[in-house]
Amino acid sequence: MILSSVSPSDVTIRPITGPDEVALFNRLPYTINHELTDDLAERRRRPEWMWIALHGDRLLARVAWWGRSDDSAPLLLDILDIDDDADDLTEVAQALYETAAKQVLPPGAVPPEYGRFVPADWRENPDTYRAVRSRMTVLEKTGASLTVERLRLEWRPEAGLPAPDQRLAFRPVRDHGELIALMTRALDGTLDAHSRADLAQMSAHEAAVKHYEQELATYSSPRQWWRIATLGERGEPVGFVVPARNAYHPVIAYLGIVPEARGHGYVHGLLAEGTRILAAEKVPRIRAATDLGNAPMASAFARADYVNFERAINMAW
Structure with missing residues (x-):
């Protein structure tokens, strides 16, 4: 169902409560969703590092950081997702990131790098390109810029x-x-x-x-x-x-x-x-x-x- 435009004031922004809300967090698809339960168990993620934006019971956006098990602060921002079936949610996602970052990151620290996995042909597919660019735009509005694009490779x-x-x-x-x-x-x-x-x-x-x-x-x-x-x-x-x-x-x-x-x-x-x-x-x-x-x-x-x-x-x- 297409959702008409929603403003940040219309949504609830909060961290997940614990592993019991991983299913809610995973309502937005991404290639590493299957890793999140183990990541929480191994403390590579913490519930307080995983935030969501809800409109009623609909998940509109999510953000999460990653770190090593003994880290006191995260090393990488690796999840920023938006409900692509809704109208422009850039403002909602930006509010989500900025609200979460204030709680997750040490005061005055440079934010950790953002890394996202994308299909190898993401520039050629209009829908995929639009989805990737929408997430990049959210972070560009907070002062981030592209540093590098990398090839991910696999041998079998x-x-x-x-x-x-x-x-x-x-x-x-x-x-x-x-x-x-x-x-x-x-x-x-x-x-x-x-x-x-x-x-x-x-x-x-x-x-x-x-x-x-x-x-x-x-x-x-x-x-x-x-x-x-x-x-x-x-x-x-x-x-x-x-x-x-x-x-x-x-x-x-x-x-x-x-x-x-x-x-x-x-x-x-x-x-x-x-x-x-x-x-x-x-x-x-x-x-x-x-x-x-x-x-x-x-x-x-x-x-x-x-x-x-x-x-x-x-x-x-």
Whole structure:
């Protein structure tokens, strides 16, 4: 049923009361709805981080943040949905976000980045484009802007393993210091938008430490999976790959090549090795992501039979 225009004064804005209201929260469809119950149980979400806007008993909009289980404040805004069967709800959704943010986020803090998964062809489908843009417009009105669009990729066992690079030898990472040093070198000339944003505010070493501590160090999967590639058994490192398992999927978490080793196609061997390590665990899929503008990495994933099944939109304040 099409709902005529509704103003913020006509709606009830509140957080959900607990896991018993996940079904209400999930009345608006989204690709990660099935994860929310487990997220609440594992404290990656909290009821006070999940807010709704109701008109009577009809859910008009919702917003939610995500964090790690021991975080006191969320790390990511990853749900902002609007009832697309209603007339323009931009003002309602904006009021919902602003009301919730005042309660959820620490006073004076820069809001966490917004990330949304969208269909790979979202720009070509008029209805999907309209839906994505309506959500972006809500946040643009609060001061956010698009930072990057990313490809979400998936490898499945039926695709077969990518061919190894016989020029490369692989060994486990010795310790976090060795990996951070290589990450620091690999940041020189990076095409990754998030890394470039970090480099505008801090040194390459500081950016590498930040990435390691906020992401790589949080994975519970074995660090013995992490690999350094060398030319020959005793050669100097040319790059590294971090296969891991996050809270949801096996992933290629990070792959880097030192500047002096670029242009020789070593990326294919590194990706093949990371894929091989995870495939040996009999996983049903491997997920990965790269910026839309990172053509060399996107090409490497395509060559290794990783399929672009979705994209991700990221916005920041």
